[in-house]
Amino acid sequence: MTLPPLPEEDHHCESCGLRYGDLTTAAALGLIRSYPTRYRRRLQHLPVDVLRRRPTSGVWSALEYACHVRDVYDVYDTRVRRTLTEHEPTLEPMRNDERAEQRAYNQQSLAAVLLDLERNVDRFAALTSEISEPQWSRSAVRLPRERRTVLWMVRQAAHEGLHHLHDIGAGATDKAVLFDVDGVLVDSYPAYRRIWSRWADHRNLDPDMVWSHTHGRRPVDTIQVVAPHLDAAAEYRLIREFMAHEGDNFPVYPDAAAVLSLLKDRRWGVVTSGRTPTVLHRLRAGGLPDPPVLVDSSQVRRGKPDPEGYLRAAQLLNVPAPDCMVIEDAPAGVEAARNAGMTVIAVRTTHPDDELAGAHHRADTLSDAIPLITDWLDRTHP
Template identity: 80%
Template sequence: MAQGPHQLHDIGTGVADKAVLFDVDGVLVDSYPAYRRIWSRWATQRNLDPDLVWSHTHGRRPVDTIAVVAPQLDAEAEYRLVRDIMADEGDAFPVYPDAAAVLRLLTGRRWGVVTSGRAPTVLHRLLVGGLPNPPVLVDSGHVRLGKPDPEGYLQAARLLHLPTSDCLVIEDAPAGIEAARAAGMTVIAVRTTHPDDELAGAHHRVDTLGDTIPLITDWLDRAHP
């Protein structure tokens, strides 16, 4: 783990007794086309099957993907190469059109981000897309185990001072859904990167981020039993 929990982006929480947590890639940021190019280029350079490599990337930290598809290589060194390739993509990572409207729902509420990416990259892409900094951000450097392990979501709940049952998660990948469910959270899956049958572990499934708005509103306003 690169940094201790005290260095996470815990910069304040809202007043409500529930929180919404977002994955980033495939949820707030439309990174699918750019990442497909990045991983295909890396796989070709390493004489690996690009489709096989791609199938292991969703919702996982890059170092975890590399460790699975190329265990003979130094994962950290290869991740540096992936980041170099990523730099060539520039700002080819637009936010989804509905992202701003969804986050406006959470003004004065508790929310955060749990991502397999790196905080500086994530914050830059949100800024370029006109989105606010998340009050809580847990990135790949703040966990020992990435998704599908629940560690990241559990850390976010602690930073938000809430039980996991009071956290709603928006995810797009099976690994993220598994992580959130293992943390004891309710999950909405968006069908932005995976077919419906691969998202069966989520409590709700919708087509777009905008389609989460009525579900989020209902969940936040629902009284505790």
């Protein structure tokens, strides 16, 4: 029987939207750890006949997909361990359809499958978390000229779980995820600190005092607070001149692409204190997609912490505010999202924990937020 070729190292799955090149090791691990809960939530309430029903000839049932994903983490645990300890071992193919028939996937107990899936994921995640930097490039072969690295194996394992959630239906799609930009998708902290410090020095203001009023606010709002005696519009033009001198010193965060790829076929958008042309330029420069909805500073009368921006984004996406999740990094943004009645995850990219206490959840990075995002999205009820 001819085996289908393995995905390439830089594979892009058109079906579930995942790009291997965008998937950092931390993001892959976050995805993998989320699957036991996501599969349990998706499958445990299905009637038995629905659980075991093949929608068409040659297409697996939901239970068969769950069995396959369970076995993926067992097989890939062995594959990675061999590759870490042997010189380019030859890997046995899984032969998925044969395995499904021989092991009677469709007759197995869902409770036992879900328990084994959790155990296999835990074991594989523990192994993956211990891999050192030089080990990611170690490789193995399956067929002649089919050489794949440890990094590919972990990405492939993450992809298997996500792809088959899409095969069986990943849950409700009537929710939306909204992102702040600076400090969440774009690492603008160092550049903006230089810009505001330069402006503060130019106007004989305390740079630390000025900086403390910038986070999550529109620049004109910051100017009006720290220098009410100045013409805010004129000063904003000066700040934009300083910003132009920074050039492209506004990189996207390494995990931003992987997180956005999870939202294929989902509703999402951004709410920013910046301006649309600048935001789109930075997102595109980092290889990120254009947001389906973008609410910038020109579209609201009141900036964060007022909830107007987030409420407008929810309206444009046609999603009730309580069905929106917000990813923020600044206290003003957290307050705006809370005031809008939305669930908030705060990432600790620019502020310490005690300043983000208003968020429902806190995470160090976008990768760490993946299980929180996927768990919330997969819930049938808020």
